[in-house]
Amino acid sequence: MTIEEMRALLQQSLKPKRYEHSMRVYETALKMAEHYHADVKKVAVAALLHDCGRQVPKETSVAKAKDLGLPVDSVEEAQPILLHAKLGVYFAVRKYGISPDDSEVLDAIRYHSTGKADMTETAKIVFLADLIEPGRDFEGVEALREASFQDLDRGMFLSYENTIRYLLEDGLLIHPDAVAGYNQLAAKYRTEQAKKQKNKKG
Template sequence: MIKDWFYDKLKSDIGEGRYNHSLRVMETSKDLALRYGCSVEKAELAGLLHDCGKFQGDINLLKVAADFDIILDSVMEKNVQLVHSLIGAVLAEREYGIEDKEVIDAIRYHTTGREHMSLLDKIIYIADLIEPGRDFPGVEELRKLAYEDIDSCMLEALDHTIEYVIQRKMLIHLDSVKARNQLLIQKNIE
């Protein structure tokens, strides 16, 4: 359950711009949860806190991860912008008192996805990508697809993200590849 103090703490920690993004992700998550029969309370909570590990200012996320005893794989070490999701999962638990594993996992995997994603995982990943403040080629199609077929949208969202990462000559996290492959296998079975 979202407590009133979450809003002030989050805004102070991540800054106004990212805070406003988080509010939009929370609302989009709620809408998707209503559409697909997922817990609205969990979707709002995970949507609000999904970026709680993205601090404002010049913070060394690798050092924060080490301070929290988070073990990073080689891709995370080289692709530091992914690390905030792992830090966020720890912060959600330690500083916001979140005990629900499903909410914590949705925060943890909102940047990479993972094999056998829960409905909440998919909702948070997609909501982060399609919230109304996002503007990139193909976002309108993703927004439409999100309310038609969440698995097809998740597959398209992963494709979009992987293409983006490839274009920038960055490392692709194995969790994203596994998530995509599992969705493709699932679609071919149906």
């Protein structure tokens, strides 16, 4: 299936606002892929389809996921909106013709909401494009946009900080994958800072 065929099918499957968001993420991700010399084809497909699981309303997503035999963890059970990522992987393969062996595209779809440790470049780009697309308007988004085009890991770290702070303030659950992603980058920057301090003293 070509990108144009995927776009046409996606437009039929999603509400107009969700489709428009998907297109903005797609366009933002392509700019990031070009900036970082990433795999444009992989990024294009993953970004376009990142929200294809939204064709299932969040009110029925738990039941739908279980009907399809998809694993549902306790955080997803409590916050069903997260399940659109797993449902997206299912539809990407069954509806949009993505190979089940294409882990780079499928992982980018699967983790675009929570993030995780050891994300691929494609997954980081899709994750960040989802947050910084032109339709987003939240406190700190401009700083996140700037960071995302300077260093992917710095952009990811800022996004984890913003997201975790938001979830805590609203009394929501934090998915373990997000915690793992944050901890990995926090440890990285802590180690780098310690080396800088050591070099200054030395």
